[in-house]
Amino acid sequence: MNTNKRLVIIGGGPAGHAAATSAARRGVDVTMVERDIVGGAAHLLDCVPSKTMIATGAAMSFTNQLSGMGLEDRDAEVDVTALTSRIEDIKNRLSNDVSDMLVSQGVKIIKGSARLTGPHTVHVDAHDGSTHTLEADDILICTGTRPRVPDFVVPDGEHILTTRDCYPPRVFPESITVIGSGVTGVEFVHMFASFGAKVTLLVSRQQVLPGKDPEVAAVLEEDFLQRGVRLFKGARAIGIERTATGVKVICDDGRVSETTHAVFAIGSIPNTEGLGLEDVGVVTDGGYIPINRHCQSNIEHIYAAGDVSGKLPLSSVASMQGRKVAEQVVGGPKGPHRHLDYDKAASAIFTEPEIADVGLAEAEAFASGRKIRVTKVPFSTTAKALINNDSRGFVKIISDPATGVVLGGSIVGRHAAELISVIALAVTANLKVTDIGDALLVHPALAEALTDAAE
Numbered sequence: 001m002n003t004n005k006r007l008v009i010i011g012g013g014p015a016g017h018a019a020a021t022s023a024a025r026r027g028v029d030v031t032m033v034e035r036d037i038v039g040g041a042a043h044l045l046d047c048v049p050s051k052t053m054i055a056t057g058a059a060m061s062f063t064n065q066l067s068g069m070g071l072e073d074r075d076a077e078v079d080v081t082a083l084t085s086r087i088e089d090i091k092n093r094l095s096n097d098v099s100d101m102l103v104s105q106g107v108k109i110i111k112g113s114a115r116l117t118g119p120h121t122v123h124v125d126a127h128d129g130s131t132h133t134l135e136a137d138d139i140l141i142c143t144g145t146r147p148r149v150p151d152f153v154v155p156d157g158e159h160i161l162t163t164r165d166c167y168p169p170r171v172f173p174e175s176i177t178v179i180g181s182g183v184t185g186v187e188f189v190h191m192f193a194s195f196g197a198k199v200t201l202l203v204s205r206q207q208v209l210p211g212k213d214p215e216v217a218a219v220l221e222e223d224f225l226q227r228g229v230r231l232f233k234g235a236r237a238i239g240i241e242r243t244a245t246g247v248k249v250i251c252d253d254g255r256v257s258e259t260t261h262a263v264f265a266i267g268s269i270p271n272t273e274g275l276g277l278e279d280v281g282v283v284t285d286g287g288y289i290p291i292n293r294h295c296q297s298n299i300e301h302i303y304a305a306g307d308v309s310g311k312l313p314l315s316s317v318a319s320m321q322g323r324k325v326a327e328q329v330v331g332g333p334k335g336p337h338r339h340l341d342y343d344k345a346a347s348a349i350f351t352e353p354e355i356a357d358v359g360l361a362e363a364e365a366f367a368s369g370r371k372i373r374v375t376k377v378p379f380s381t382t383a384k385a386l387i388n389n390d391s392r393g394f395v396k397i398i399s400d401p402a403t404g405v406v407l408g409g410s411i412v413g414r415h416a417a418e419l420i421s422v423i424a425l426a427v428t429a430n431l432k433v434t435d436i437g438d439a440l441l442v443h444p445a446l447a448e449a450l451t452d453a454a455e
Protein backbone atom coordinates (compact mmCIF):
# COMPACT_ATOMS: atom_id res chain seq x y z
CA MET A 1 0.00 0.00 0.00
CA ASN A 2 1.39 3.43 -0.94
CA THR A 3 -0.42 6.47 0.41
CA ASN A 4 1.95 9.06 -1.14
CA LYS A 5 2.07 10.61 2.31
CA ARG A 6 5.38 11.76 3.80
CA LEU A 7 5.73 11.77 7.57
CA VAL A 8 8.77 13.27 9.32
CA ILE A 9 9.24 12.24 12.95
CA ILE A 10 11.52 14.21 15.26
CA GLY A 11 12.61 11.95 18.13
CA GLY A 12 13.10 8.17 18.18
CA GLY A 13 11.76 7.31 21.65
CA PRO A 14 8.73 5.07 22.26
CA ALA A 15 6.36 7.60 20.66
CA GLY A 16 8.57 8.05 17.59
CA HIS A 17 9.31 4.42 16.88
CA ALA A 18 5.72 3.26 17.46
CA ALA A 19 4.48 5.97 15.07
CA ALA A 20 7.18 5.12 12.52
CA THR A 21 6.50 1.40 12.44
CA SER A 22 2.75 1.81 12.43
CA ALA A 23 2.81 4.46 9.68
CA ALA A 24 5.29 2.51 7.53
CA ARG A 25 3.02 -0.54 7.76
CA ARG A 26 0.23 1.64 6.40
CA GLY A 27 2.31 2.64 3.37
CA VAL A 28 3.47 6.06 4.57
CA ASP A 29 6.92 7.31 3.53
CA VAL A 30 8.55 7.82 6.95
CA THR A 31 11.76 9.64 7.91
CA MET A 32 12.85 9.67 11.53
CA VAL A 33 15.44 12.08 12.93
CA GLU A 34 17.09 11.14 16.21
CA ARG A 35 19.98 13.02 17.79
CA ASP A 36 20.94 10.23 20.18
CA ILE A 37 19.88 6.59 20.01
CA VAL A 38 16.79 5.03 18.49
CA GLY A 39 14.75 3.91 21.46
CA GLY A 40 15.09 7.39 22.93
CA ALA A 41 15.69 8.56 26.43
CA ALA A 42 13.46 5.70 27.58
CA HIS A 43 16.14 3.19 26.52
CA LEU A 44 19.22 5.29 27.00
CA LEU A 45 18.67 7.28 30.16
CA ASP A 46 15.46 6.60 32.02
CA CYS A 47 13.19 3.61 31.98
CA VAL A 48 15.49 0.80 30.85
CA PRO A 49 18.65 1.61 32.89
CA SER A 50 16.63 2.35 36.03
CA LYS A 51 14.67 -0.91 35.76
CA THR A 52 17.86 -2.86 35.01
CA MET A 53 19.52 -1.51 38.17
CA ILE A 54 16.38 -2.18 40.19
CA ALA A 55 16.36 -5.79 38.93
CA THR A 56 19.95 -6.26 40.10
CA GLY A 57 19.11 -4.62 43.45
CA ALA A 58 16.17 -7.02 43.83
CA ALA A 59 18.44 -10.00 43.12
CA MET A 60 20.81 -8.70 45.83
CA SER A 61 18.08 -8.38 48.43
CA PHE A 62 16.84 -11.84 47.47
CA THR A 63 20.16 -13.34 48.56
CA ASN A 64 19.44 -12.06 52.07
CA GLN A 65 16.09 -13.83 52.18
CA LEU A 66 17.28 -17.27 51.17
CA SER A 67 16.93 -18.76 54.64
CA GLY A 68 13.15 -18.43 54.24
CA MET A 69 13.44 -20.73 51.20
CA GLY A 70 15.37 -23.45 53.02
CA LEU A 71 18.77 -22.14 51.85
CA GLU A 72 21.65 -20.35 53.54
CA ASP A 73 21.66 -16.55 53.30
CA ARG A 74 24.53 -15.07 51.29
CA ASP A 75 25.70 -11.49 51.02
CA ALA A 76 25.99 -10.61 47.36
CA GLU A 77 28.47 -7.95 46.32
CA VAL A 78 27.78 -5.70 43.38
CA ASP A 79 30.25 -5.76 40.49
CA VAL A 80 29.95 -2.24 39.09
CA THR A 81 31.76 -3.08 35.85
CA ALA A 82 29.55 -6.10 35.16
CA LEU A 83 26.42 -4.15 36.02
CA THR A 84 27.46 -1.31 33.73
CA SER A 85 28.05 -3.64 30.81
CA ARG A 86 24.73 -5.36 31.49
CA ILE A 87 22.95 -1.98 31.26
CA GLU A 88 24.86 -1.16 28.05
CA ASP A 89 24.06 -4.57 26.53
CA ILE A 90 20.35 -4.35 27.21
CA LYS A 91 20.18 -0.77 25.95
CA ASN A 92 22.14 -1.54 22.77
CA ARG A 93 20.22 -4.71 22.05
CA LEU A 94 16.88 -2.92 22.40
CA SER A 95 18.03 0.05 20.34
CA ASN A 96 19.52 -2.12 17.57
CA ASP A 97 16.40 -4.30 17.41
CA VAL A 98 14.18 -1.25 17.02
CA SER A 99 16.50 0.31 14.41
CA ASP A 100 16.72 -2.91 12.39
CA MET A 101 12.97 -3.36 12.46
CA LEU A 102 12.35 0.22 11.30
CA VAL A 103 14.91 -0.03 8.50
CA SER A 104 13.41 -3.34 7.37
CA GLN A 105 10.05 -1.58 7.13
CA GLY A 106 11.56 1.10 4.89
CA VAL A 107 11.83 3.87 7.51
CA LYS A 108 14.73 6.25 6.81
CA ILE A 109 16.66 7.12 9.96
CA ILE A 110 18.85 10.22 10.08
CA LYS A 111 21.15 10.68 13.08
CA GLY A 112 21.15 14.39 13.90
CA SER A 113 19.20 17.35 15.28
CA ALA A 114 16.01 18.53 13.62
CA ARG A 115 13.98 21.74 13.67
CA LEU A 116 11.02 23.08 11.77
CA THR A 117 11.79 25.77 9.18
CA GLY A 118 8.28 25.94 7.74
CA PRO A 119 4.88 24.31 8.26
CA HIS A 120 5.91 21.47 5.93
CA THR A 121 9.72 21.66 6.14
CA VAL A 122 12.18 20.17 8.60
CA HIS A 123 15.86 21.07 8.62
CA VAL A 124 18.36 18.49 9.87
CA ASP A 125 21.96 19.00 10.97
CA ALA A 126 23.19 15.44 10.70
CA HIS A 127 25.98 14.10 12.91
CA ASP A 128 28.00 13.19 9.80
CA GLY A 129 28.23 16.92 8.93
CA SER A 130 25.61 16.87 6.17
CA THR A 131 22.44 18.97 6.23
CA HIS A 132 19.02 17.97 4.93
CA THR A 133 15.81 19.77 4.13
CA LEU A 134 12.92 17.34 4.47
CA GLU A 135 9.53 18.08 2.92
CA ALA A 136 6.63 16.55 4.86
CA ASP A 137 2.86 16.29 4.58
CA ASP A 138 2.74 15.56 8.30
CA ILE A 139 5.23 16.16 11.10
CA LEU A 140 5.36 14.42 14.47
CA ILE A 141 7.24 16.03 17.34
CA CYS A 142 8.15 13.56 20.06
CA THR A 143 11.31 15.03 21.52
CA GLY A 144 10.65 14.00 25.12
CA THR A 145 11.72 15.79 28.29
CA ARG A 146 14.74 16.13 30.56
CA PRO A 147 15.06 16.30 34.36
CA ARG A 148 14.01 19.51 36.07
CA VAL A 149 16.27 21.00 38.72
CA PRO A 150 15.44 23.94 41.00
CA ASP A 151 17.11 27.32 40.37
CA PHE A 152 19.38 26.99 43.40
CA VAL A 153 21.02 23.79 42.10
CA VAL A 154 23.85 23.26 39.67
CA PRO A 155 24.23 19.49 39.25
CA ASP A 156 27.91 18.51 39.06
CA GLY A 157 27.36 14.90 37.96
CA GLU A 158 29.57 13.79 40.87
CA HIS A 159 27.74 14.45 44.14
CA ILE A 160 24.82 16.64 43.11
CA LEU A 161 22.91 14.54 40.62
CA THR A 162 19.89 14.40 38.38
CA THR A 163 18.30 11.02 37.79
CA ARG A 164 20.23 10.74 34.51
CA ASP A 165 23.60 11.07 36.28
CA CYS A 166 23.01 7.78 38.10
CA TYR A 167 23.81 5.50 35.15
CA PRO A 168 26.16 4.04 34.36
CA PRO A 169 26.76 3.60 38.09
CA ARG A 170 30.40 4.75 38.37
CA VAL A 171 30.16 4.68 42.16
CA PHE A 172 27.45 3.61 44.54
CA PRO A 173 26.73 6.31 47.07
CA GLU A 174 27.46 5.51 50.69
CA SER A 175 24.54 7.73 51.58
CA ILE A 176 22.16 9.77 49.47
CA THR A 177 19.40 12.34 49.87
CA VAL A 178 16.61 11.82 47.38
CA ILE A 179 14.67 15.00 46.72
CA GLY A 180 11.18 14.24 45.45
CA SER A 181 8.83 11.47 46.56
CA GLY A 182 6.87 10.88 43.36
CA VAL A 183 7.23 7.70 41.29
CA THR A 184 10.81 8.37 40.17
CA GLY A 185 11.93 9.48 43.64
CA VAL A 186 10.63 6.39 45.42
CA GLU A 187 12.12 4.10 42.77
CA PHE A 188 15.50 5.73 43.36
CA VAL A 189 15.11 5.33 47.14
CA HIS A 190 14.38 1.65 46.62
CA MET A 191 17.26 1.23 44.16
CA PHE A 192 19.92 2.88 46.34
CA ALA A 193 18.65 1.19 49.52
CA SER A 194 18.92 -2.20 47.74
CA PHE A 195 22.58 -1.43 47.03
CA GLY A 196 23.18 -0.69 50.70
CA ALA A 197 23.15 3.12 50.73
CA LYS A 198 21.81 5.02 53.73
CA VAL A 199 18.94 6.94 52.17
CA THR A 200 17.08 10.07 53.27
CA LEU A 201 13.91 10.92 51.37
CA LEU A 202 12.51 14.44 51.34
CA VAL A 203 8.73 14.20 51.16
CA SER A 204 7.30 17.65 50.54
CA ARG A 205 3.83 16.62 51.80
CA GLN A 206 2.80 14.16 54.52
CA GLN A 207 2.66 11.07 52.26
CA VAL A 208 5.08 9.56 49.77
CA LEU A 209 3.55 9.24 46.30
CA PRO A 210 1.22 12.23 46.67
CA GLY A 211 -2.09 11.57 44.93
CA LYS A 212 -1.82 7.78 45.21
CA ASP A 213 -4.11 5.63 47.35
CA PRO A 214 -2.99 6.34 50.99
CA GLU A 215 -3.24 2.63 51.83
CA VAL A 216 -0.81 1.84 49.01
CA ALA A 217 1.57 4.63 50.03
CA ALA A 218 1.48 3.39 53.64
CA VAL A 219 2.78 -0.06 52.61
CA LEU A 220 5.73 1.57 50.86
CA GLU A 221 6.49 3.91 53.76
CA GLU A 222 6.52 0.96 56.13
CA ASP A 223 8.95 -0.90 53.86
CA PHE A 224 11.22 2.16 53.66
CA LEU A 225 11.24 2.58 57.45
CA GLN A 226 12.03 -1.11 57.95
CA ARG A 227 15.01 -0.73 55.61
CA GLY A 228 16.29 2.25 57.60
CA VAL A 229 15.30 4.97 55.13
CA ARG A 230 14.91 8.33 56.89
CA LEU A 231 11.73 10.14 55.86
CA PHE A 232 11.74 13.94 56.18
CA LYS A 233 8.01 14.56 55.86
CA GLY A 234 6.74 18.03 55.04
CA ALA A 235 10.25 19.11 54.00
CA ARG A 236 11.18 20.94 50.82
CA ALA A 237 14.76 21.48 49.73
CA ILE A 238 15.64 25.16 49.56
CA GLY A 239 19.40 24.95 49.30
CA ILE A 240 22.31 22.61 48.75
CA GLU A 241 25.98 22.98 49.69
CA ARG A 242 29.08 20.90 49.00
CA THR A 243 30.90 19.67 52.10
CA ALA A 244 34.25 17.92 52.55
CA THR A 245 32.53 14.52 52.41
CA GLY A 246 29.59 15.19 50.15
CA VAL A 247 26.56 17.45 50.33
CA LYS A 248 24.29 19.18 52.76
CA VAL A 249 20.64 19.60 51.69
CA ILE A 250 18.86 22.41 53.54
CA CYS A 251 15.10 22.14 54.03
CA ASP A 252 12.50 24.87 54.47
CA ASP A 253 11.60 23.58 57.96
CA GLY A 254 15.19 23.98 59.18
CA ARG A 255 16.18 20.33 58.88
CA VAL A 256 19.42 19.46 57.13
CA SER A 257 20.31 16.19 55.43
CA GLU A 258 24.04 15.49 55.17
CA THR A 259 24.94 12.67 52.82
CA THR A 260 27.68 11.80 50.34
CA HIS A 261 25.31 12.39 47.39
CA ALA A 262 21.98 14.01 46.54
CA VAL A 263 19.71 13.29 43.60
CA PHE A 264 16.90 15.50 42.34
CA ALA A 265 13.79 13.66 41.16
CA ILE A 266 11.32 16.52 40.97
CA GLY A 267 9.86 16.14 37.50
CA SER A 268 10.91 17.16 34.02
CA ILE A 269 10.85 19.91 31.43
CA PRO A 270 9.99 19.50 27.76
CA ASN A 271 12.59 19.47 24.97
CA THR A 272 10.94 22.06 22.74
CA GLU A 273 13.37 24.96 22.63
CA GLY A 274 15.16 25.42 19.35
CA LEU A 275 12.59 23.37 17.42
CA GLY A 276 11.28 26.43 15.55
CA LEU A 277 7.76 25.93 16.90
CA GLU A 278 6.98 29.64 17.39
CA ASP A 279 8.11 30.44 13.84
CA VAL A 280 5.55 28.07 12.34
CA GLY A 281 2.82 28.96 14.86
CA VAL A 282 2.68 25.80 16.98
CA VAL A 283 1.17 26.77 20.34
CA THR A 284 2.98 25.61 23.47
CA ASP A 285 2.03 25.78 27.12
CA GLY A 286 4.90 25.85 29.60
CA GLY A 287 6.99 24.35 26.80
CA TYR A 288 4.65 21.37 26.31
CA ILE A 289 2.63 21.02 23.10
CA PRO A 290 -1.10 20.77 23.88
CA ILE A 291 -2.84 18.16 21.70
CA ASN A 292 -6.37 17.03 20.89
CA ARG A 293 -7.55 13.42 21.09
CA HIS A 294 -5.90 12.66 17.72
CA CYS A 295 -2.57 14.01 19.07
CA GLN A 296 -2.79 17.03 16.73
CA SER A 297 -1.36 20.36 17.86
CA ASN A 298 -3.19 23.57 17.00
CA ILE A 299 -1.89 22.96 13.45
CA GLU A 300 -3.72 19.95 12.03
CA HIS A 301 -0.80 18.23 10.30
CA ILE A 302 1.72 18.87 13.12
CA TYR A 303 1.34 16.23 15.80
CA ALA A 304 2.93 15.79 19.23
CA ALA A 305 3.19 12.55 21.17
CA GLY A 306 4.95 11.20 24.22
CA ASP A 307 6.16 13.22 27.19
CA VAL A 308 6.40 16.44 25.17
CA SER A 309 2.59 16.43 24.86
CA GLY A 310 2.28 16.98 28.62
CA LYS A 311 -0.07 13.99 29.00
CA LEU A 312 0.86 10.97 31.14
CA PRO A 313 4.66 10.60 31.07
CA LEU A 314 4.80 6.85 30.46
CA SER A 315 6.48 4.84 27.72
CA SER A 316 3.31 2.84 27.19
CA VAL A 317 1.25 6.00 26.69
CA ALA A 318 3.89 7.45 24.34
CA SER A 319 3.77 4.29 22.17
CA MET A 320 -0.02 4.29 22.06
CA GLN A 321 -0.06 7.97 21.09
CA GLY A 322 2.46 7.21 18.33
CA ARG A 323 0.17 4.51 16.92
CA LYS A 324 -2.81 6.90 17.04
CA VAL A 325 -0.78 9.48 15.07
CA ALA A 326 -0.03 6.89 12.36
CA GLU A 327 -3.74 6.07 12.15
CA GLN A 328 -4.67 9.72 11.83
CA VAL A 329 -2.04 10.43 9.16
CA VAL A 330 -3.75 7.93 6.84
CA GLY A 331 -7.19 9.41 7.39
CA GLY A 332 -8.29 8.28 10.83
CA PRO A 333 -9.21 4.94 12.38
CA LYS A 334 -10.87 2.26 10.31
CA GLY A 335 -13.36 -0.14 11.88
CA PRO A 336 -14.22 -0.35 15.61
CA HIS A 337 -12.16 2.19 17.48
CA ARG A 338 -11.58 3.46 20.98
CA HIS A 339 -10.12 6.86 21.69
CA LEU A 340 -7.04 6.93 23.85
CA ASP A 341 -8.37 7.28 27.38
CA TYR A 342 -5.57 8.47 29.65
CA ASP A 343 -7.71 7.72 32.72
CA LYS A 344 -7.48 4.03 31.85
CA ALA A 345 -3.69 3.80 31.60
CA ALA A 346 -2.12 1.25 33.91
CA SER A 347 1.06 2.29 35.68
CA ALA A 348 3.52 0.66 38.00
CA ILE A 349 6.12 1.65 40.53
CA PHE A 350 9.05 -0.73 40.63
CA THR A 351 9.70 -0.70 44.35
CA GLU A 352 9.64 -3.61 46.73
CA PRO A 353 6.84 -4.51 47.01
CA GLU A 354 5.81 -3.45 43.52
CA ILE A 355 2.84 -1.13 43.21
CA ALA A 356 0.50 -0.93 40.24
CA ASP A 357 -2.81 0.71 39.58
CA VAL A 358 -5.29 1.51 36.87
CA GLY A 359 -8.49 3.51 36.44
CA LEU A 360 -10.48 5.01 39.27
CA ALA A 361 -8.79 5.20 42.69
CA GLU A 362 -10.74 4.71 45.91
CA ALA A 363 -9.78 8.13 47.31
CA GLU A 364 -10.73 9.79 44.02
CA ALA A 365 -14.19 8.17 44.11
CA PHE A 366 -14.80 9.25 47.72
CA ALA A 367 -13.67 12.80 46.91
CA SER A 368 -16.16 13.03 44.05
CA GLY A 369 -18.96 11.34 46.02
CA ARG A 370 -19.21 8.51 43.49
CA LYS A 371 -20.62 5.25 44.88
CA ILE A 372 -18.23 2.36 44.46
CA ARG A 373 -17.79 -1.22 45.62
CA VAL A 374 -14.32 -2.08 46.88
CA THR A 375 -13.10 -5.64 47.37
CA LYS A 376 -9.68 -6.32 48.77
CA VAL A 377 -7.87 -9.62 49.16
CA PRO A 378 -4.41 -9.96 50.73
CA PHE A 379 -1.87 -12.15 48.89
CA SER A 380 -1.29 -13.97 52.18
CA THR A 381 -4.46 -15.95 51.43
CA THR A 382 -2.91 -17.51 48.32
CA ALA A 383 -0.78 -20.64 48.32
CA LYS A 384 1.67 -19.05 45.86
CA ALA A 385 2.55 -16.21 48.24
CA LEU A 386 3.51 -18.73 50.92
CA ILE A 387 5.46 -20.81 48.41
CA ASN A 388 7.29 -17.62 47.32
CA ASN A 389 7.98 -16.78 50.97
CA ASP A 390 6.54 -13.32 50.30
CA SER A 391 3.02 -12.66 51.57
CA ARG A 392 3.18 -8.89 51.39
CA GLY A 393 0.50 -6.86 49.67
CA PHE A 394 -2.99 -7.11 48.34
CA VAL A 395 -5.31 -6.83 45.36
CA LYS A 396 -8.04 -4.23 45.37
CA ILE A 397 -10.79 -4.08 42.74
CA ILE A 398 -13.09 -1.08 42.45
CA SER A 399 -16.39 -1.53 40.65
CA ASP A 400 -19.73 0.13 40.05
CA PRO A 401 -22.17 -1.29 42.64
CA ALA A 402 -25.13 -0.93 40.28
CA THR A 403 -23.69 -2.54 37.14
CA GLY A 404 -20.73 -4.54 38.43
CA VAL A 405 -18.48 -2.90 35.80
CA VAL A 406 -14.83 -2.75 36.87
CA LEU A 407 -13.75 0.89 37.27
CA GLY A 408 -10.22 0.47 38.60
CA GLY A 409 -7.94 -1.29 40.96
CA SER A 410 -4.60 -1.38 42.64
CA ILE A 411 -2.17 -4.13 43.45
CA VAL A 412 0.71 -4.08 45.91
CA GLY A 413 3.05 -7.04 45.97
CA ARG A 414 5.31 -9.25 43.92
CA HIS A 415 4.62 -9.07 40.15
CA ALA A 416 2.03 -6.31 40.65
CA ALA A 417 3.14 -4.72 37.35
CA GLU A 418 2.23 -7.91 35.48
CA LEU A 419 -0.93 -8.76 37.42
CA ILE A 420 -2.51 -5.32 36.94
CA SER A 421 -2.97 -6.26 33.25
CA VAL A 422 -6.03 -8.29 34.18
CA ILE A 423 -7.74 -5.31 35.82
CA ALA A 424 -6.50 -2.98 33.04
CA LEU A 425 -8.13 -5.19 30.42
CA ALA A 426 -11.37 -5.26 32.42
CA VAL A 427 -11.34 -1.44 32.77
CA THR A 428 -10.61 -0.91 29.05
CA ALA A 429 -13.20 -3.41 27.83
CA ASN A 430 -15.86 -2.42 30.41
CA LEU A 431 -15.90 -5.96 31.79
CA LYS A 432 -17.76 -6.82 34.95
CA VAL A 433 -16.27 -8.07 38.18
CA THR A 434 -17.98 -11.40 37.50
CA ASP A 435 -15.99 -11.69 34.22
CA ILE A 436 -12.78 -11.71 36.27
CA GLY A 437 -14.34 -14.03 38.85
CA ASP A 438 -15.42 -16.53 36.17
CA ALA A 439 -11.96 -16.80 34.58
CA LEU A 440 -10.38 -20.19 35.19
CA LEU A 441 -6.89 -19.17 36.26
CA VAL A 442 -3.81 -21.17 37.14
CA HIS A 443 -3.20 -22.68 40.57
CA PRO A 444 -1.00 -21.97 42.42
CA ALA A 445 -0.69 -18.38 41.23
CA LEU A 446 -0.79 -14.92 42.77
CA ALA A 447 -3.54 -14.15 40.23
CA GLU A 448 -5.89 -16.24 42.35
CA ALA A 449 -6.16 -13.17 44.60
CA LEU A 450 -7.79 -11.45 41.61
CA THR A 451 -10.51 -14.05 41.21
CA ASP A 452 -11.02 -14.07 44.99
CA ALA A 453 -11.39 -10.28 45.00
CA ALA A 454 -13.95 -10.65 42.20
CA GLU A 455 -16.10 -13.13 44.15
Ligand SMILES: Cc1cc2nc3c(=O)[nH]c(=O)nc-3n(C[C@H](O)[C@H](O)[C@H](O)COP(=O)(O)OP(=O)(O)OC[C@H]3O[C@@H](n4cnc5c(N)ncnc54)[C@H](O)[C@@H]3O)c2cc1C
Pocket residue numbers: 010011012013014015016033034035036037039040041042043045046047048050051112113114115142143144145163184271275305306307308312313314315316317318
Ligand atom coordinates in the same frame (compact mmCIF):
# COMPACT_ATOMS: atom_id res chain seq x y z
C1 LIG B 1 14.02 7.51 35.78
C2 LIG B 1 12.82 7.25 34.91
C3 LIG B 1 12.25 5.99 34.89
C4 LIG B 1 11.14 5.73 34.07
N1 LIG B 1 10.57 4.50 34.12
C5 LIG B 1 9.46 4.24 33.38
C6 LIG B 1 8.80 2.98 33.45
O1 LIG B 1 9.21 2.09 34.20
N2 LIG B 1 7.71 2.76 32.68
C7 LIG B 1 7.22 3.72 31.84
O2 LIG B 1 6.21 3.48 31.15
N3 LIG B 1 7.81 4.94 31.75
C8 LIG B 1 8.91 5.22 32.51
N4 LIG B 1 9.50 6.46 32.45
C9 LIG B 1 8.96 7.45 31.52
C10 LIG B 1 9.45 7.18 30.09
O3 LIG B 1 10.86 7.12 30.08
C11 LIG B 1 8.93 8.27 29.17
O4 LIG B 1 7.54 8.36 29.31
C12 LIG B 1 9.28 7.97 27.73
O5 LIG B 1 10.67 8.00 27.55
C13 LIG B 1 8.65 9.01 26.80
O6 LIG B 1 8.93 8.67 25.49
P1 LIG B 1 9.03 9.80 24.36
O7 LIG B 1 8.91 9.07 23.05
O8 LIG B 1 8.11 10.90 24.63
O9 LIG B 1 10.48 10.45 24.49
P2 LIG B 1 11.95 10.00 24.86
O10 LIG B 1 12.07 8.58 25.25
O11 LIG B 1 12.37 11.06 25.83
O12 LIG B 1 12.72 10.20 23.48
C14 LIG B 1 12.80 11.47 22.87
C15 LIG B 1 13.92 11.44 21.86
O13 LIG B 1 13.90 12.64 21.10
C16 LIG B 1 15.25 12.97 20.76
N5 LIG B 1 15.30 14.38 20.41
C17 LIG B 1 15.01 15.44 21.21
N6 LIG B 1 15.14 16.60 20.51
C18 LIG B 1 15.53 16.25 19.26
C19 LIG B 1 15.82 16.99 18.09
N7 LIG B 1 15.73 18.33 18.05
N8 LIG B 1 16.21 16.32 16.98
C20 LIG B 1 16.32 14.97 17.00
N9 LIG B 1 16.05 14.22 18.07
C21 LIG B 1 15.64 14.85 19.19
C22 LIG B 1 16.02 12.62 22.03
O14 LIG B 1 17.38 12.37 21.73
C23 LIG B 1 15.29 11.36 22.51
O15 LIG B 1 15.97 10.20 22.07
C24 LIG B 1 10.60 6.75 33.25
C25 LIG B 1 11.17 8.03 33.28
C26 LIG B 1 12.26 8.30 34.11
C27 LIG B 1 12.83 9.69 34.15
